[in-house]
Amino acid sequence: MSKIITHACGHEQIHYLAGFASQQERKARWLETTKCTTCFLATEQAEQAEAAVRDGAAIAHLDLPSLTGSDRQVAWATTLRASRFCSFGTRPVIEENGYQACVLVTDAKWWIDHRALTDHELLEEAERCAVEVSILASSDHDPSLPQAV
Ligand SMILES: [Zn+2]
Incomplete structure (x- = not known):
C-alpha cells in the first residue's frame, strides 16, 4: 500500500508500506x-x-602538496587525505617513513584506491610505494614507465 507520510521536517513523501495492516501502521508512525x-x-x-572543513583546518599547518587527478578525484581525495592526517595526528607513535611517504603522495587516485585501508596499512603501503619510486629513480629506468605513486 502506498501512503503519503508527513515527515518530522514537514515535507510529504509517498512511501510504499509492506506487510500486515498493523505492520504498515507501525512503519507509518515511525516514518512520521x-x-x-x-x-x-x-x-x-x-x-x-x-x-x-574541520579536518582541512586541522591539517592546514602541514602545508600538504596539491593533489593531481580529475576535479572529482581531487575533491574526494583531498577530503580523504585530510581525515587521514587528522587520524595520524592522534596516533601515539607515527611510522615516520610511511608518514613522510604519505605527505609526498599527490596522486588523488592513490588516496581513493586505498581509502579502505587502516592507518597502519596505509602508512606501510605509502612506504612501499616510496621505496619502489626511489629504486626506479636511482636506476636507469625507462622514463615512459608510469609513476608508481
Ligand atoms: Zn523534508
Whole structure:
C-alpha cells in the first residue's frame, strides 16, 4: 500500500508500506518521526562538508602538496587525505617513513584506491610505494614507465 507520510521536517513523501495492516501502521508512525529523504540526505551532506572543513583546518599547518587527478578525484581525495592526517595526528607513535611517504603522495587516485585501508596499512603501503619510486629513480629506468605513486 502506498501512503503519503508527513515527515518530522514537514515535507510529504509517498512511501510504499509492506506487510500486515498493523505492520504498515507501525512503519507509518515511525516514518512520521523521521526526516524525508531529501532532508535526510541534505543533513548528511552538510555534516560531511562540516567534517571536511574541520579536518582541512586541522591539517592546514602541514602545508600538504596539491593533489593531481580529475576535479572529482581531487575533491574526494583531498577530503580523504585530510581525515587521514587528522587520524595520524592522534596516533601515539607515527611510522615516520610511511608518514613522510604519505605527505609526498599527490596522486588523488592513490588516496581513493586505498581509502579502505587502516592507518597502519596505509602508512606501510605509502612506504612501499616510496621505496619502489626511489629504486626506479636511482636506476636507469625507462622514463615512459608510469609513476608508481
Ligand atoms: Zn523534508
